[in-house]
Amino acid sequence: MPDKPTRDPLSRRAFLTSAALAAAAVTPAMTAQQAAVNEKALAARNAAAESAQPDSMFPPETDAGGQPPFKYPFALSRRRIETGGWTRQVTVRELPIAKKMAGVEMRLVRGGVRELHWHVGAEWAFMTAGSARITAVDHQGRAFVEDVSKGDVWLFPGGIPHSIQGLGDDGCQFVLVFNDGNFNEFQTFLLTDWMHHTPRSVLAKNFNVTESTFDKVPDRELFIFARDLPRPLDEEKKEVYAGTGAVPDSFAFFASRMEPAKSTAGGSVKVIDRKNFPATNIAAAIVTLKPGGLRELHWHPNEDEWQYYVSGHGRMTVFAAAGHARTMDFEAGDVGYIEQSMPHYIENTGNEDLVFLEVFPTPEYQDISLAEWLAHTPSRLVDQHIATGEDFLRAISKTESVIDPV
Numbered sequence: 547m548p549d550k551p552t553r554d555p556l557s558r559r560a561f562l563t564s565a566a567l568a569a570a571a572v573t574p575a576m577t578a579q580q581a582a583v584n585e586k587a588l589a590a591r592n593a594a595a596e597s598a599q600p601d602s603m604f605p606p607e608t609d610a611g612g613q614p615p616f617k618y619p620f621a622l623s624r625r626r627i628e629t630g631g632w633t634r635q636v637t638v639r640e641l642p643i644a645k646k647m648a649g650v651e652m653r654l655v656r657g658g659v660r661e662l663h664w665h666v667g668a669e670w671a672f673m674t675a676g677s678a679r680i681t682a683v684d685h686q687g688r689a690f691v692e693d694v695s696k697g698d699v700w701l702f703p704g705g706i707p708h709s710i711q712g713l714g715d716d717g718c719q720f721v722l723v724f725n726d727g728n729f730n731e732f733q734t735f736l737l738t739d740w741m742h743h744t745p746r747s748v749l750a751k752n753f754n755v756t757e758s759t760f761d762k763v764p765d766r767e768l769f770i771f772a773r774d775l776p777r778p779l780d781e782e783k784k785e786v787y788a789g790t791g792a793v794p795d796s797f798a799f800f801a802s803r804m805e806p807a808k809s810t811a812g813g814s815v816k817v818i819d820r821k822n823f824p825a826t827n828i829a830a831a832i833v834t835l836k837p838g839g840l841r842e843l844h845w846h847p848n849e850d851e852w853q854y855y856v857s858g859h860g861r862m863t864v865f866a867a868a869g870h871a872r873t874m875d876f877e878a879g880d881v882g883y884i885e886q887s888m889p890h891y892i893e894n895t896g897n898e899d900l901v902f903l904e905v906f907p908t909p910e911y912q913d914i915s916l917a918e919w920l921a922h923t924p925s926r927l928v929d930q931h932i933a934t935g936e937d938f939l940r941a942i943s944k945t946e947s948v949i950d951p952v
């Protein structure tokens with residue numbers, strides 16, 4: 547190793563991003579003729595996809611090794627489109643490293659219903675547009691019905707039956723995250739599917755009514771379908787609480803009305819875990835980075851991280867030990883995934899706010915930042931490793947910045 551770096555290892559990237567991307571195929575080592583040939587070769591490929599991945603096309607020189615992709619755009623998923631809305635998913639089948647969590651994007655038109663259903667894993671949700679009426683019943687028959695809006699969150703524990711209905715003028719859209727990489731949105735337990743596959747005589751006996759009561763049960767699943775809007779919320783609450791009352795811990799969390807846990811010049815973060823949302827067994831952070839803002843170098847000691855990019859543009863480098871590091875670009879609608887304890891940062895590379903979700907299949911949010919680690923380790927020892935001088939080390943804030951600049 548030379549004593550001092552001879553040049554900024556990121557200078558090539560700085561060069562590339564400062565020029566228009568169309569001209570980015572020219573690197574300092576190339577002759578103009580080589581660059582022209584290179585441009586032609588690129589033009590023959592999927593130019594739109596390639597220009598959207600500048601950090602794969604022209605990786606920072608600090609990248610090395612062969613990490614497989616840790617990103618999957620929802621845009622590559624097949625949409626199931628129904629009259630009441632649409633849905634698509636990213637699971638371990640699409641993104642093989644996403645072993646512990648899967649995600650779904652769903653839109654419901656005004657009045658559109660995601661059929662009453664349940665599944666083995668827990669469902670965490672973030673509303674990205676509009677508003678919705680959500681319902682559930684717990685194992686003691688206690689009821690839940692609530693209205694949520696853009697920026698709000700819900701959690702349905704595994705096995706708890708629930709529904710979602712679009713309310714806003716333009717319905718709603720949301721992202722669902724499941725603590726099960728193998729989750730399949732098209733293989734959930736549906737009310738209509740179950741009824742259809744139960745003998746009428748058994749249904750009649752179960753409810754002590756005549757078989758004709760069930761004449762109009764649909765002969766195929768509804769899944770997503772459009773109907774009239776629900777009754778007023780207070781009226782429906784009163785109806786469903788009869789006899790058993792409400793669930794003790796609400797399944798809704800009004801994150802849209804929550805103050806950020808941390809706010810800096812670079813952006814802000816809301817942390818939602820069991821400490822402020824007792825019903826949840828899935829922890830999350832909603833991060834907003836202003837242009838140029840950085841979600842500082844950190845890792846999560848307790849679980850894998852599933853990400854969803856809500857808006858804006860950014861990049862993330864994941865360091866995978868043994869000299870492996872890879873940078874990938876992210877934009878609205880992309881899923882990212884970081885395995886437990888792998889360090890990473892996220893940088894806003896666009897001109898507008900970058901908003902993304904960090905979701906963890908554990909009740910408690912935990913992270914360790916590089917700065918926090920170094921600030922609380924003897925400065926002589928750290929200096930013996932990285933030769934920055936102890937003044938730099940002693941000046942690192944003793945409290946975690948989370949988002950830079952502070």
Ligand code: MN
Nearest residue numbers: 663664665669
């Ligand atoms: Mn569900």
Ligand code: MN
Nearest residue numbers: 845846851904
């Ligand atoms: Mn993280």
